[in-house]
Amino acid sequence: MLQIKDLTYIVDEGNEKKTIIDNLTLDIADSKFTVITGPNGGGKSTLAKLIAGIIKPTSGKILLDDENITDMSITDRALRGISYAFQQPVKFKGLQVFDLLKIAAGKDTKLSFNDACTYLSEVGLCARDYINREVNASLSGGELKRIEIATVLARGTKMSVFDEPEAGIDIWSFQNLTRIFENMRKNITDSGIVIISHQEKILRIADEIVVLADGKIRMQGEGSEILPKIMGTPDAATVCEKIQGV
Amino acid sequence: MVELDPIQKRLIEEIADIHETPVGAYNFRANSKLAGRNTTANIDIISKEDGSGIDIKIKPGTKNESVHIPVVISASGIKETVYNDFYIGEDSDVVIVAGCGIDNCGKQDSQHDGVHRFFVGKNARVKYVEKHYGSGDGDGKRILNPVTEVTMEEGSYMEMEMVQIKGVDSTVRTTNATLAAGAKLMVQERLMTHGNQSAYSVYKAELNGDGASADVVSRAVARDNSYQKFDACVIGNAACHGHTECDSIIMDNGRVLAVPALEAHNVDAELFHEAAIGKIAGEQLDKLMTLGLTAEEAEQQIINGFLK
Numbered sequence: 001m002l003q004i005k006d007l008t009y010i011v012d013e014g015n016e017k018k019t020i021i022d023n024l025t026l027d028i029a030d031s032k033f034t035v036i037t038g039p040n041g042g043g044k045s046t047l048a049k050l051i052a053g054i055i056k057p058t059s060g061k062i063l064l065d066d067e068n069i070t071d072m073s074i075t076d077r078a079l080r081g082i083s084y085a086f087q088q089p090v091k092f093k094g095l096q097v098f099d100l101l102k103i104a105a106g107k108d109t110k111l112s113f114n115d116a117c118t119y120l121s122e123v124g125l126c127a128r129d130y131i132n133r134e135v136n137a138s139l140s141g142g143e144l145k146r147i148e149i150a151t152v153l154a155r156g157t158k159m160s161v162f163d164e165p166e167a168g169i170d171i172w173s174f175q176n177l178t179r180i181f182e183n184m185r186k187n188i189t190d191s192g193i194v195i196i197s198h199q200e201k202i203l204r205i206a207d208e209i210v211v212l213a214d215g216k217i218r219m220q221g222e223g224s225e226i227l228p229k230i231m232g233t234p235d236a237a238t239v240c241e242k243i244q245g246v
Numbered sequence: 247m248v249e250l251d252p253i254q255k256r257l258i259e260e261i262a263d264i265h266e267t268p269v270g271a272y273n274f275r276a277n278s279k280l281a282g283r284n285t286t287a288n289i290d291i292i293s294k295e296d297g298s299g300i301d302i303k304i305k306p307g308t309k310n311e312s313v314h315i316p317v318v319i320s321a322s323g324i325k326e327t328v329y330n331d332f333y334i335g336e337d338s339d340v341v342i343v344a345g346c347g348i349d350n351c352g353k354q355d356s357q358h359d360g361v362h363r364f365f366v367g368k369n370a371r372v373k374y375v376e377k378h379y380g381s382g383d384g385d386g387k388r389i390l391n392p393v394t395e396v397t398m399e400e401g402s403y404m405e406m407e408m409v410q411i412k413g414v415d416s417t418v419r420t421t422n423a424t425l426a427a428g429a430k431l432m433v434q435e436r437l438m439t440h441g442n443q444s445a446y447s448v449y450k451a452e453l454n455g456d457g458a459s460a461d462v463v464s465r466a467v468a469r470d471n472s473y474q475k476f477d478a479c480v481i482g483n484a485a486c487h488g489h490t491e492c493d494s495i496i497m498d499n500g501r502v503l504a505v506p507a508l509e510a511h512n513v514d515a516e517l518f519h520e521a522a523i524g525k526i527a528g529e530q531l532d533k534l535m536t537l538g539l540t541a542e543e544a545e546q547q548i549i550n551g552f553l554k
Contacts, residue, residue, distance in 0.1 A: 103539060103547060
């Protein structure tokens with residue numbers, strides 16, 4: 001269980017202070033597929049970065065299985081079971097896909113070539129073609145996204161956070177990515193999955209939907225309950241814009 | 247039979263990845279003396295009459311054979327210049343592994359300047375690997391100044407892997423190549439300097455025949471207070487294709503000067519250069535830390551990958 005308590009994140013913008021996350025409290029259960037949605041600029045990606053430890057909150061607490069991880073480094077959180085898939089996957093000159101998967105699997109796991117291939121196949125990549133590729137600009141946005149997701153799969157931790165997996169990829173690539181998340185949803189056991197997304201296909205498979213705007217939770221509940229309230233247009237974001245200030 | 251002490255064996259492992267006596271032709275040089283030699287039916291190794299080095303003669307048509315010519319120095323205060331000439335026969339296909347390792351635990355400088363000349367025959371293919379390595383905690387410096395001169399005949403191909411990862415205090419690496427029609431040169435340099443080391447890497451490739459091509463690519467890391475200068479010039483004298491690229495990571499107080507240069511003397515010469523210098527991106531460290539590595543481990547992985 002991931003618990004976020006009274007979390008606030010304020011940034012300096014020139015002479016002004018801007019509140020990005022505003023006294024937010026949220027419980028994210030294990031064994032559930034939680035989708036966080038809401039308008040652009042509402043604080044979703046910031047929340048994901050706060051959970052992963054990439055940025056530190058101004059105040060408030062984050063607990064993982066009752067342990068306070070608020071002041072922990074990115075590494076310590078990762079070792080305790082937080083995984084984070086970047087919205088913009090990071091490129092590396094020289095590091096190959098296999099290297100990244102071996103790092104992801106952890107020092108105590110000797111990831112075999114076959115294991116690595118399994119993870120790549122799960123994200124729809126022909127393992128033989130990719131395993132020795134460098135994780136650099138020669139890969140397309142869709143390929144990088146899939147590899148990013150594969151690194152999270154290889155970690156197999158108890159709480160995985162995916163920041164807008166649909167961002168920056170074409171509609172055809174996204175159709176395939178949706179299947180990956182559908183499979184994750186089917187095979188979910190005692191680990192939690194959090195996805196930040198605007199996409200209806202992702203929202204439809206959510207156990208729980210959280211709508212975030214202006215750094216606050218505007219709606220929260222079971223997917224079947226929340227989805228009808230925010231649907232009706234092709235893009236949930238448009239609806240979320242309407243409900244700002246609700 | 248090769249006779250080496252434990253330090254020399256370790257140096258040989260570092261520079262040539264050799265754990266036992268290699269298969270094929272070889273010439274081992276340790277502390278300025280011959281430590282072992284083997285020739286084959288197709289590859290002859292002959293000491294120069296004046297004692298200044300060796301001639302390696304590879305018969306035309308020799309395929310899938312290798313030559314190892316490592317040099318190790320484990321005594322302090324040795325300074326030597328060695329001239330090795332490689333005559334690579336037409337239509338042959340060979341691997342040549344050179345390199346020098348210096349272990350200096352003494353107060354005096356140790357220096358090896360290897361001058362290698364390659365004469366690559368028509369349609370021959372050569373893979374050349376040269377690794378340089380230094381170790382030892384003495385005050386004496388470990389100095390390596392390799393000079394490589396390559397003459398490539400028509401349709402020949404040469405791939406050069408030039409690596410210096412650790413322990414060399416001062417180096418001036420000079421590589422000059424001339425290419426006839428249809429010849430192709432691929433250079434991959436991997437360089438890391440640390441402490442107060444300095445490294446000058448100078449390449450000049452002259453493309454003299456139509457269809458000749460050269461690709462000179464350097465990846466380098468300068469850390470601590472070290473300094474590097476990469477100076478690569480591709481000269482197009484015919485309808486040719488040339489590319490040079492320098493990609494450097496700087497850390498701590500490291501300094502890098504990249505000077506990629508192009509010179510065209512023919513309207514059909516196509517020449518390109520690229521250079522980039524920067525520190526390790528914060529997001530790269532963040533990504534590897536989200537996979538469970540510490541910041542130090544992440545940095546090491548990024549550098550290892552970059553120099554792989």
